Amino acid sequence: MNTAILVGMLLFAAAAVLDLLPRPVRGSAWHAALPYLLCAGGSGCLAAVGALALRGEQEIPRLGFGQWLGFGDSGLAVDRLSGLFWLLTFAVAVGACLTAGGWAPGRPAGRGPAAYAALLLASVAVVESADNVFLFLLAWESLTLAFYLLTAAERRRTGAALATVGFGKASGAALMLGMLLASARTGSFALPGFTHLQPGAVHSAVWVLLVTGFVIKVGLVPVQVWMPRGYAAAPAGLRQLMAGVAVNAGFYGLWRTLELLGRPPVWLAVTLLILASLTALLGIAHAAVQGRLERVIAYSSVENAGLICTGYAVALIGACRDNARLTAVGLIAATLQIVAHAVAKTLLFAGAAGLESDTGTGDLERLRGAGRRSPWSGVAVAAGAVTLAGLPPTTGFVSEWFLLESLMQQFRLPHLPYALAFAVAGALVALTAGFASVTFVRVVGMIVLGPRTEDSKGAVSRHADLGPTGRAGVLVLTVGGLALAALTPLEIRVLARGLRDLVAAPTSRGALKSPWVVQPVFADFSILSPTWLWIMMPSLLLAVVAVLLIGASRGSALRVRRTPAWRSASSGVHGDDQYTPFGYANPTRRVLAGVLRTRTSTGAGPTKAPASAPPEPTTTVATSGVLHYSSDVVEVVETYVYRPLLRPLRALVITVKRLQSGHLDAYLAYMLIVLVALLAVVAGLA
Structure with missing residues (x-):
């Protein structure tokens, strides 16, 4: 297995080198797709290693680096937890790379993005398997660099790239402080040595610093503001690698922290539970009202991070x-939610990239009916949206059921603060699930099933609809996601193996009521059989169709009356008489006005003759004007938390800039002050 690890990393390196080499301007589609196919091959190797590591029947696979990094022995060690995350991360990465390979031929000739994707995948692999503090931090900073390069690749939104790297550096700083603090107390740079850290103030400080560092990467309130901007700024065909693959490194860090440090501070667990559930609601609230598809999906990532961390907080x-x-x-x-999020988010961003390549825009108003012209992209969007809406029989339904069932166990906790926290989190998650359905009905109904806009009727697709490799990726992810839902009991057995170092495998297998029925670990509370859902739902559908066919009189029950889809006005009304994405989301803006700080305005303007019904010579057009209505929302955290900090931050920067042109004796004094402060901190921690 060590050879497979080496081969996987070498394939990533080969993909980066190949992408940076000059290539023919008019090369075939395979020239552009080849680096991504190499990344898919490397991901497949690492996923296979993860699957074998879960068996735990032989020595832990380890690719050692010896002492050459300078901070003790280091290497890539794939134990059960690392194997679990390698399996779920890189199995999805195979499909993500295939879809990226289908997108690549349609973009302008240029070098860089595939190399950045290879760097991202290699960094995630090292983060999820490093057994040394320095190696982990090096990989984490490489991951931040990859995020920055991807968000800055198209040079359209430099602010988004700077925000991404800024929050990434803050995450790295928190992790470095936490890990060095633990290393100073344990006397070792080996990550497994953190298990010897004794409870106390240092233990609590390490917990807080590590959780802070990891939640910045996954996008929890109030540090989620970089995520919608960063994802939207990245190249369209590579966003799924950021959202569906790389974000799992942050979740892995949280899981590994629990394994190494054990019991967390009580206040931290309760605070994380409230923040996570609030993040879920705030994320889906913003996703429901966004006007661009990539921002809907990006804010949905914030929601999913909140749901995953809610389950993690229950475990804490x-x-x-x-x-x-x-x-x-x-x-x-939480782990089931990670799987559902990885598959669905990859499908959504891959489908969105195909639609954006076809129409040239991500505007929902102009994407209406685009899925009809690009069916493979439409299937990807529909499959991902239905999964994240939590509808049966998808894996999203199973994961949200488990999450809600876990929050219903508050009566087993003796103290009132726990019960109140569980009740608040349960209410917020339930609201989130409801608004998620509304959000993704808009996406599927308008983009995939909705009518074509006037400017798209009769248009010819301008791209190959993800190409052969992209279609293969969509097929793998869609079938794989549906199969996971049908085989949930087998999936839970795999998770029990991977989580064995955090909780005993027999306890985790308590989630199996019987071979094909699951329960929320606690017996006789509730049960669910996703496998039987897959059998009964199609059977009931076939039964209804059979009844219609048998009982219909002369086929009258099967007659179809065709009307325009999503029609919302009577005949004779001029202009757009169908629901639009903006109009469909407007009730949500009003209902959640307190959360979104919805702003509306009205005004009068001149009347224009409708394009669909040009005026005849005898027609008179009113000049009194019509009423225009507009509505938008406020990014609450950015507006009320970060923007007020800009003025004092600018003042601080101006003050610090004065240090750049000073006297040598002043610089020496600054260095002496810093040295004394560091010695005091080290002496206090010794």
């Missing part, structure tokens, strides 16, 4: 109470 509270079953149900719910 279980660890605080020494309740192994509560820890197990929280971890299983």
Whole structure:
């Protein structure tokens, strides 16, 4: 297996080198897709290593680097937890790379993005398997660099790239402080040595710093503001690698922190539970009202991060109470949500890239009916949207069911603060699930199933609809996601193996009521059989069709009356008489006005003759004008948290800039002050 690890990393390196080499301006589609196919091959190798590591029947696969990094022995060690994350991360990465390969031939000739994608994948692999502090931090900074290069690749939104790298550096700084603090106390740079860190102030400080560093990467409130901007600024065909693959490195860090440090501070677990559930609601609230498809999907990533961290916080509270079953149900719910998010987000961004390549825009108003002209892209968007809406029989339904069931266990906790936190989180997650359905009905109904806009009727697709490799990626991800839902009991057995170092495998396998029925670990509470759903739902559909065919009189029950889709006005009304994405989302803006700080305005303007019904010579057009209505929302955290900090930050920068032109004796004094402060900190921690 060590050879497979080496081969996978070498394939990433080959993809980067190939992309940076000069290539023919008019080369075939395979020239552009080849680097991504190499990345897919490397991802397949690492996914296979992860699957074998889960068996745990032989020595842990380890690719050692010896002492050459300078901070003790280091290497890539794939234990059960690393194997689990390698499997779920790089199995999805195979499909993501295939879809990127289908997108690449349609973009302008140029070098760089495939190399950045290879750097991102290699960095994620090292983060999820490093056994040394320095190696982990080096890979984490490389991941931040890859995010920056991707967001700055098209040089359209430099502000988004700077925000991405700024939050990435803050994440790295928090992780460096936390890990060096733990290393100073344990006397070792080996990550497994953190298990020897004794409870106390240092232990709590390390917990806080590591959780802070990882939640910045996954996008929890109030540090989520970089994510919608960063994802939207990246090349369209590579956003799925950021959202569906790379973000798993942050979740891995949270899981590994629980394994290494054990019981967290109680206040941290409760705070994380409230923040995570609030993040979920705020993320889906903004996703529901966005006007561009890529921003809908990006804000949905914020929502999913909140749902995943809600399950993780349940597990932390279980660890605080020494309740192994509560820890197990929280971890299983969160990990199932990671799987659903990775598959669905990859499909959504891949389909969105295909639609954007075809129409030249991500504007929802202009994407209406685009899925009809690009069916493979439409299938990807529909499959991802239905999964994230939590509809049966998808894996998104199973993961959200587990999450809600885990939050219903508050009566098992003796203290009122825990019960109140669970109740608040449960209410927020339930609201999130409801608005998620509304959000993705708009996406599927308008883009995939909706009528074509006037300017798209009769148009010919300008691209190959993801190409052969992209279609293969969509097929793999769609079929794989649906199969995971049908085989949920087998998936839980795999998760129990991977989580064995966090919670005992027999406890995790308590989620299996019987071979094909699952429960939220606690027996006799509730049950679900996703496998039977897959059998019964199609059977009921066939039964209804059979009844119609048998009982219909002369086929009258099967007669179809055709009317324009999404029609919302009576005949004779001029102009757009169908629902639009803006109009469909407007009730959500009004209902969530307190959360979104919705702003509306009205005004009068001149009347124009409708394009669909040009005026005849005898027609008179009113000159009194018509009423125009506009509505928008406010990014609450950015507006009320970060913008007020800009003025004092600018003042601080101006003050610090004065240090650039000073005297040598002043510089020496600054260095002496810093040295004394560092010595005082080290002496205090010794």
